[in-house]
Structures are given as C-alpha cells and as structure tokens.
Amino acid sequence: MPFFIISIAIQIALVVHVIKTGRNTMWIWAIMGIPGLGAAAYFLVELLPILLGTRAGWQARKKLNNVINPNKDLNQASNDFEVADTVQNSSRLAAEHLEKDQFEEARALYDKCLSGIHEDDPYFLFGRAQAEFGLEQYPQVRQTLDELIRLNPDFKNVDAHLLYAKNLVELGETDLAMKEFVVLNETFLGPEASYRYAMLLKDQGKTEDAERIFDEILKAAKVADKHYRARYKHWISLTKSELKDTL
Numbered sequence: 585m586p587f588f589i590i591s592i593a594i595q596i597a598l599v600v601h602v603i604k605t606g607r608n609t610m611w612i613w614a615i616m617g618i619p620g621l622g623a624a625a626y627f628l629v630e631l632l633p634i635l636l637g638t639r640a641g642w643q644a645r646k647k648l649n650n651v652i653n654p655n656k657d658l659n660q661a662s663n664d665f666e667v668a669d670t671v672q673n674s675s676r677l678a679a680e681h682l683e684k685d686q687f688e689e690a691r692a693l694y695d696k697c698l699s700g701i702h703e704d705d706p707y708f709l710f711g712r713a714q715a716e717f718g719l720e721q722y723p724q725v726r727q728t729l730d731e732l733i734r735l736n737p738d739f740k741n742v743d744a745h746l747l748y749a750k751n752l753v754e755l756g757e758t759d760l761a762m763k764e765f766v767v768l769n770e771t772f773l774g775p776e777a778s779y780r781y782a783m784l785l786k787d788q789g790k791t792e793d794a795e796r797i798f799d800e801i802l803k804a805a806k807v808a809d810k811h812y813r814a815r816y817k818h819w820i821s822l823t824k825s826e827l828k829d830t831l
Contacts, residue, residue: 589619591619594623595615595616595619595622595623598611598615598623598627599612599616602615602626602819603812604813604814605811605814606810606811606813608648611626612708613792614626620657621672626663632801644676657680657683657725658677658680658683658684661676661677661679661680662677662680663674663740664676665677671697671702674690674696674697675693675694675697675707675708675711677693678690678693678694678697678711678715679711680686681693681702682711682714682715682718684686685717685718687715687716687718687768688715688719690711690712690714690715690716691712691716691719692719694708694709694711694712694715695712698712704735704736706732706735706736706739706741706744708819709728709729709731709732709735709736710732710741710743710744711749712728712731713725713728713729713732713744713747714747716728717747717750717751717754717824720754722751722754722755723755726748726751726752729744729747729748729751732744732830742768742771742772742773742777744773745764745768746766746768746772746780747778749761749764749765749768749777749780750780752764754778758784758788761784762781762785762788765777765781765784766781768781769781769797774815774816774819775804775805775816775819775820775823775830776816776819778797778801779797779798779801779819779822779823780796780802781797782794782797782798782801782823783826785797794826795827797825798823798826798827801819801820801823802820802823802824802827805820
C-alpha cells in the first residue's frame with residue numbers, strides 16, 4: 585500500500601477517534617492541516633499516555649489498528665494456528681472469529697479446545713455459548729451455560745450472566761429472564777443490561793418502570809466522563825430513541 589494512502593488512512597482514523605471520544609475539535613485541524621506532525625502530536629499528547637499499559641489504551645490501539653487493517657489480528661491468529669495447532673492458538677483464533685461474527689468457525693474451534701485437561705474450561709465454554717447464540721441455537725446455549733455453571737460453580741462473569749439472561753428471552757422464558765435482569769441492572773458495568781431490562785419491561789406492558797430505567801441510563805451517562813459516553817454511545821443512543829418515542 586503506497587505511503588500516501590497509509591498516511592491518509594491514519595489521519596482519518598485519528599479524526600474519527602477525536603470525534604468519538606469527545607476530544608477538542610482543534611485536533612482535527614491539526615491532524616488534517618499539518619500532515620504528519622499533527623498526527624504525531626495527537627498520538628504523543630492524547631494517545632500515548634493511555635497506551636501505556638491500561639485496558640482503555642489497549643482498546644484504543646486495537647480500534648485504530650482495525651481501521652487501518654481490519655483483518656490483521658485474524659490473519660495473525662490464523663497464521664499462528666497453522667504453524668502450531670495448540671490450545672492457546674486455537675482459542676485465540678476462535679476469539680477472533682467470534683469478534684468477526686464468524687460463529688460457525690468460532691464454535692468449531694471452541695469445541696476443539698474443550699478436550700483433555702481443558703474439557704471444563706469456563707472461558708472456552710463461554711466462548712462456545714457466544715458462538716451458539718450468534719447461530720441462534722438457543723437451546724444449545726442454555727445447555728452450554730448450564731454445563732459451565734455445573735462444572736465451575738465459582739466462576740463469576742457478568743458477560744456470561746448477561747448472555748444467560750438474553751438467551752432466556754429468546755427461549756420465551758420471560759419470568760426467569762426478568763429475575764436475571766433485576767440483578768444485572770445493579771451489577772453490570774455499562775448500560776446494556778439496564779437497557780435490555782427496560783425493553784423487557786416495556787414488552788410486558790410495564791411502561792412506567794421501563795421509562796424510569798431509561799431515565800436512569802441517561803442520568804448516569806450525563807454525569808459520566810466522555811470516555812464512558814463514547815464507549816457506550818450505541819446503548820445511550822438507543823435509550824434516547826426509546827424515550828423520544830414515549831413523548
């Protein structure tokens with residue numbers, strides 16, 4: 585890829601990052617108006633402090649890499665798997681397929697990982713359940729998650745808990761799903777669980793309760809920092825739409 589095209593791609597990625605994270609819009613003029621130097625300054629001032637070891641930094645770097653080369657991690661994982669067919673490489677490739685919504689491939693790899701000393705690994709079971717959910721195999725999802733809990737009673741994972749609740753909704757077990765969402769509404773980091781709980785209440789005709797939770801989501805977003813609002817922009821936007829529809 586010519587250097588000019590790579591340079592333009594990096595500038596666009598940084599501008600998108602400025603907008604999505606709510607940083608000072610003067611950075612846009614610097615990045616686009618002073619090619620090279622503006623991008624370098626933004627990286628040093630805004631990105632480098634984040635990238636030094638924090639989870640947020642890792643996520644920011646991954647997003648930037650995905651803009652420039654969206655299949656880099658998947659290709660690397662595939663190459664590593666071809667070189668050495670290990671459980672570590674298999675699970676990494678499975679996770680990359682899962683992130684790309686390639687659920688059949690992910691499920692097959694997680695099935696492969698779940699053998700020998702790893703046959704009851706909770707993370708591999710959770711990965712398989714996610715792939716099954718993506719394939720809309722809801723009875724299998726429940727079976728996998730029930731097995732996960734049975735084999736790993738001390739395993740605590742709020743994302744797995746959310747998946748369990750979402751799957752109950754798909755199975756039509758509304759009362760059980762409601763009980764799970766009551767807990768998730770208080771414990772899940774971010775607004776997704778609360779939004780899904782509110783939607784379930786709305787579907788059950790409990791409009792006032794749903795609106796109260798929608799209001800709580802927006803109040804939390806209002807007092808949160810810009811990184812929180814950028815990270816959960818999708819769920820905040822959906823919540824605003826729901827409240828707008830009730831006016």
